[in-house]
Amino acid sequence: MKLYEYMGFELINKIKDRDIxxxxxxxxxxxxxxxxxxxxxxxxxxxxxxxxxxxKKYDENLKGAKKIGNLYGLPLANKDLICIKDYPTTCCSxxxxxxxxxxxxxxxxxxxxxxxxIHIGNTNMDEFAMGGSTxxxxxxxxxxxxxxxxxxxxxxxxxxxxxASGQAIFALGSDTGGSIRCPAAFCGVVGLKPTYGRVSRxxxxxxxxxxxxxxxxxxxxxxxxxxxxxxxxxxxxxxxxVDIKVDTYTEEIxxxxxxxxxxxxxxxFGEGINIEVKNxxxxxxxxxxxxxxxxxxxxxxxxxxxxATYYLLCMCEASSNLARYDGLRYGKVSDDLSSDVYxxxxxxxxxxxxxxxxxxIFLGTYALSAGYYDMYYMKALKVRSLIxxxxxxxxxxxxxxxxxxxxxxxFKVGSLIEDPLEMYTQDILTCSVNxxxxxxxxxxxxxxxxxxxxGFQIIGDYFDEKGIxxxxxxxxxxxxxxxxxxxxxxxGK
Amino acid sequence: MIIxxxxxIQLTNLKTKLFCSCSNEYRNIEPNTCVCPICLGLPGSLPVxxxxxxxxxxxxALALECDINHQFWFFRKNYxxxxxxxxxxxxxxxxxxxxxxxxxxxxxxxxxxxxKDIILNRIHLEEDxxxxxxxxxxxxxxxxxxxxxxxxxxxxxIVTEPVISSPEEAREFLKQLKSIVQYTGISNxxxxxxxxxxxxxxxxxHERSEVKNINSFREVExxxxxxxxxxxxxxxxxxxxxxxxxxxxDKRKITLSLRSKEFEEDYRYFPEQDLVPIEIDDNFIQIVExxxxxxxxxxxxxxxxxxxxxxxxxxxxxxxxRIADFYEEGANADPSFGSKEYKQYxxxxxxxxxxxxxxxxxxxxxxxxxxxxxxxxIKYIREGKITSKIAKSFVDDIMKxxxxxxxxxxxxxxxxxxxxxxxxxxxDVISENPQIxxxxxxxxxxxxxxxxxxxxxxxxxxxxxxxxxxMMRLLKK
Numbered sequence: 001m002k003l004y005e006y007m008g009f010e011l012i013n014k015i016k017d018r019d020i021x022x023x024x025x026x027x028x029x030x031x032x033x034x035x036x037x038x039x040x041x042x043x044x045x046x047x048x049x050x051x052x053x054x055x056k057k058y059d060e061n062l063k064g065a066k067k068i069g070n071l072y073g074l075p076l077a078n079k080d081l082i083c084i085k086d087y088p089t090t091c092c093s094x095x096x097x098x099x100x101x102x103x104x105x106x107x108x109x110x111x112x113x114x115x116x117x118i119h120i121g122n123t124n125m126d127e128f129a130m131g132g133s134t135x136x137x138x139x140x141x142x143x144x145x146x147x148x149x150x151x152x153x154x155x156x157x158x159x160x161x162x163x164a165s166g167q168a169i170f171a172l173g174s175d176t177g178g179s180i181r182c183p184a185a186f187c188g189v190v191g192l193k194p195t196y197g198r199v200s201r202x203x204x205x206x207x208x209x210x211x212x213x214x215x216x217x218x219x220x221x222x223x224x225x226x227x228x229x230x231x232x233x234x235x236x237x238x239x240x241x242v243d244i245k246v247d248t249y250t251e252e253i254x255x256x257x258x259x260x261x262x263x264x265x266x267x268x269f270g271e272g273i274n275i276e277v278k279n280x281x282x283x284x285x286x287x288x289x290x291x292x293x294x295x296x297x298x299x300x301x302x303x304x305x306x307x308a309t310y311y312l313l314c315m316c317e318a319s320s321n322l323a324r325y326d327g328l329r330y331g332k333v334s335d336d337l338s339s340d341v342y343x344x345x346x347x348x349x350x351x352x353x354x355x356x357x358x359x360x361i362f363l364g365t366y367a368l369s370a371g372y373y374d375m376y377y378m379k380a381l382k383v384r385s386l387i388x389x390x391x392x393x394x395x396x397x398x399x400x401x402x403x404x405x406x407x408x409x410x411f412k413v414g415s416l417i418e419d420p421l422e423m424y425t426q427d428i429l430t431c432s433v434n435x436x437x438x439x440x441x442x443x444x445x446x447x448x449x450x451x452x453x454x455g456f457q458i459i460g461d462y463f464d465e466k467g468i469x470x471x472x473x474x475x476x477x478x479x480x481x482x483x484x485x486x487x488x489x490x491x492g493k
Numbered sequence: 494m495i496i497x498x499x500x501x502i503q504l505t506n507l508k509t510k511l512f513c514s515c516s517n518e519y520r521n522i523e524p525n526t527c528v529c530p531i532c533l534g535l536p537g538s539l540p541v542x543x544x545x546x547x548x549x550x551x552x553x554a555l556a557l558e559c560d561i562n563h564q565f566w567f568f569r570k571n572y573x574x575x576x577x578x579x580x581x582x583x584x585x586x587x588x589x590x591x592x593x594x595x596x597x598x599x600x601x602x603x604x605x606x607x608x609k610d611i612i613l614n615r616i617h618l619e620e621d622x623x624x625x626x627x628x629x630x631x632x633x634x635x636x637x638x639x640x641x642x643x644x645x646x647x648x649x650x651i652v653t654e655p656v657i658s659s660p661e662e663a664r665e666f667l668k669q670l671k672s673i674v675q676y677t678g679i680s681n682x683x684x685x686x687x688x689x690x691x692x693x694x695x696x697x698x699h700e701r702s703e704v705k706n707i708n709s710f711r712e713v714e715x716x717x718x719x720x721x722x723x724x725x726x727x728x729x730x731x732x733x734x735x736x737x738x739x740x741x742x743d744k745r746k747i748t749l750s751l752r753s754k755e756f757e758e759d760y761r762y763f764p765e766q767d768l769v770p771i772e773i774d775d776n777f778i779q780i781v782e783x784x785x786x787x788x789x790x791x792x793x794x795x796x797x798x799x800x801x802x803x804x805x806x807x808x809x810x811x812x813x814x815r816i817a818d819f820y821e822e823g824a825n826a827d828p829s830f831g832s833k834e835y836k837q838y839x840x841x842x843x844x845x846x847x848x849x850x851x852x853x854x855x856x857x858x859x860x861x862x863x864x865x866x867x868x869x870x871i872k873y874i875r876e877g878k879i880t881s882k883i884a885k886s887f888v889d890d891i892m893k894x895x896x897x898x899x900x901x902x903x904x905x906x907x908x909x910x911x912x913x914x915x916x917x918x919x920x921d922v923i924s925e926n927p928q929i930x931x932x933x934x935x936x937x938x939x940x941x942x943x944x945x946x947x948x949x950x951x952x953x954x955x956x957x958x959x960x961x962x963x964m965m966r967l968l969k970k
Contacts, residue, residue: 083537203535210766323580368761
């Protein structure tokens with residue numbers, strides 16, 4: 001077995017036992033990048049020189065009795081919208097070319113500075129996380145490791161593809177309407193979107209700030225639990241982070257599922273859900289019942305309004321969050337500096353944002369304008385609270401909700417990019433979770449007839465990450481497919 | 494005239510900015526050195542409310558008798574401008590489900606001995622944009638430089654109802670506001686750039702104009718006067734006024750049209766969800782209230798009670814807290830002082846000292862004057878050692894810190910009360926001015942002219958009462 005094939009926690013044990021050298025892990029992952037990157041395009045930049053130097057130093061430190069972090073020497077891939085000090089962070093947009101943040105995101109402080117993970121590079125994504133296929137990147141698309149003609153999902157597609165293919169042991173993603181869970185489902189890996197406020201957003205470049213959360217993308221549930229333990233908790237730099245006890249998730253996940261009540265929201269199994277996906281989910285439900293859980297039917301009556309509500313709100317917020325990119329202080333500015341400052345702003349923004357980002361800024365600006373505000377934004381806020389109440393009601397009857405992550409398995413590159421509305425409906429099963437602010441986990445639960453992974457989604461009550469990780473872990477162990485790797489061959493495309 | 498004001502004041506006495514830990518003191522330092530990812534609005538940075546701003550705003554709200562809202566969100570005000578690093582300003586909004594920091598409130602003004610309450614609409618908190626720097630005037634400058642040191646400094650906006658009916662009322666309102674702000678200790682409005690005023694002005698029955706960019710309290714009255722004349726002139730020529738935004742050009746002292754109604758900005762206010770709602774409970778308000786010093790109005794009442802001052806004197810005395818503090822220290826220092834001395838002390842401060850300070854454009858704390866100086870002067874006058882007239886000539890010296898006794902010693906300017914000496918001067922005057930003496934017998938008022946001659950001879954040192962008595966006695970002979 002190659003080092004890149006191990007789970008994160010297995011490598012941690014090997015390092016603790018001084019069984020392997022950190023440089024060997026890094027080399028193994030970078031070799032995997034060399035072999036596959038021309039096929040996958042998971043990364044937008046690599047931090048190879050610096051991280052190899054760091055690995056060497058970490059190996060030397062291991063010879064002494066120095067205290068080491070919990071992720072000592074583990075290769076971490078970072079989504080290109082989480083700030084790393086002095087490292088290019090571009091949101092896969094032309095407008096942030098050459099932007100190097102002068103500070104670390106709080107999650108980076110914890111994972112890298114405190115727990116000693118090693119940053120190996122930044123991963124590809126939809127520009128400013130706007131998209132569900134990683135096709136909207138200014139660097140070009142990422143391809144699905146299970147079928148190179150297909151998308152890896154998005155927007156954290158690079159992170160999911162890197163973890164699925166062994167280019168990284170684990171990765172960070174961000175989830176605004178499904179951007180962690182969708183690519184996790186499409187690439188056959190584990191993705192967790194925590195409760196809004198569980199993980200600090202300081203240093204996460206905002207797309208829609210009332211919906212965005214950072215979360216882990218890993219090969220197994222245990223690794224996600226491990227990462228979440230580290231990145232969770234109150235951060236004085238993020239007012240919206242919440243001061244609620246962080247559970248020992250790596251212990252909690254091992255509890256039995258006896259007496260656990262799992263709600264099956266009927267609206268999540270409606271029209272438009274692929275039959276192979278439904279079948280795989282149902283098989284997993286049987287497994288969960290065999291583990292002692294009870295399943296009951298519940299309802300999220302306002303689910304049909306989630307796409308409209310979600311897109312209105314995220315576009316409104318995006319139009320404001322992205323207003324700062326005018327080229328004046330950082331990033332790319334128009335070459336043509338003639339005429340007044342507003343013309344330069346317009347040219348800078350017009351030429352350097354991609355079409356999907358421009359579309360969302362236009363629509364969001366429109367919906368917030370005088371005369372439309374009540375009709376769109378205020379109404380969407382009201383529906384948002386209805387959806388939130390639906391979930392609160394459902395959790396009075398059950399502990400967690402279980403359903404598919406995506407309506408289908410990965411679609412072909414280019415098949416939906418010309419049809420934004422069809423693309424948006426792909427988020428139907430994920431984005432209500434963001435509107436409610438609750439946590440959700442996606443784990444692989446099987447494969448369709450094209451050997452494409454199917455994602456099983458577990459949705460939890462506020463701050464009940466331990467509950468969904470517990471269900472996810474037990475199902476994962478029962479299914480026993482988490483070590484299955486995509487059929488990739490080294491070489492050019 | 495219908496006038497409403499929007500007054501923005503910086504909370505200059507805060508240590509840090511509104512949403513980050515950068516120093517609030519951005520003046521007189523290298524441009525763009527007092528900045529961080531938050532006040533530069535760098536991608537990924539998030540604001541965190543400086544808790545002291547809530548305390549300061551509560552102080553002002555209590556002093557202005559506003560109703561403080563117990564919970565509010567901040568809102569984003571969206572617009573593009575080079576001084577706005579995030580493309581929106583974090584502010585507050587009292588529509589679309591938003592609330593101001595506090596609603597209502599009032600300031601009482603006195604004009605021509607008539608009292609009037611200027612009712613406030615609301616006060617709210619917001620962040621200051623960066624500072625734009627030009628070479629010479631905006632129009633002729635070859636460039637615009639941006640200094641982000643000011644970006645994120647806490648502003649408080651005070652919005653009046655449209656109830657001000659003249660530029661003079663506006664001036665009195667601002668005078669009282671400045672005084673109240675000084676007493677609350679939240680800001681030093683003498684610092685350059687600490688105040689900005691927008692004014693809405695209309696003639697009854699016509700469209701209003703909003704005059705922006707009035708950068709000092711002193712300019713407000715002037716800008717209002719100009720704008721009123723401009724509006725009247727437009728109507729005189731038979732034209733209509735249209736709703737527009739105008740800009741006060743403080744070099745040319747005129748208002749210039751910036752944009753008409755159809756080009757008004759749509760700020761697309763919506764909640765700032767990077768911040769959680771701010772909660773203010775009664776307990777907190779009570780703690781702040783207990784800590785609040787006496788406000789100018791209460792102080793004026795107390796001064797009338799304790800020092801038997803008139804309404805006019807007490808109200809003027811309390812306007813500048815430093816002057817009022819000075820007064821109380823000096824008036825209290827001497828237990829022998831009574832209502833006569835209290836009044837005298839007040840007159841001295843408000844006439845001789847205040848005049849000097851205005852003339853030299855300096856505040857009392859920047860001089861070496863101590864309450865003892867005036868206390869001494871009053872005592873020396875009472876003891877007959879100097880005359881009021883002589884004392885007035887001491888002002889320049891006491892401002893430099895020289896003690897009254899030393900001035901007297903140096904200048905030899907004690908009061909001349911030696912009767913024999915004064916009698917000699919009187920006799921000289923009588924013999925030198927036979928014509929005035931002749932006049933005196935026809936019209937007793939000519940006595941003053943003779944006394945004046947005595948004063949001139951003694952350089953003002955002769956005791957006027959003794960001089961008068963002796964002169965009359967000599968003339969009877």
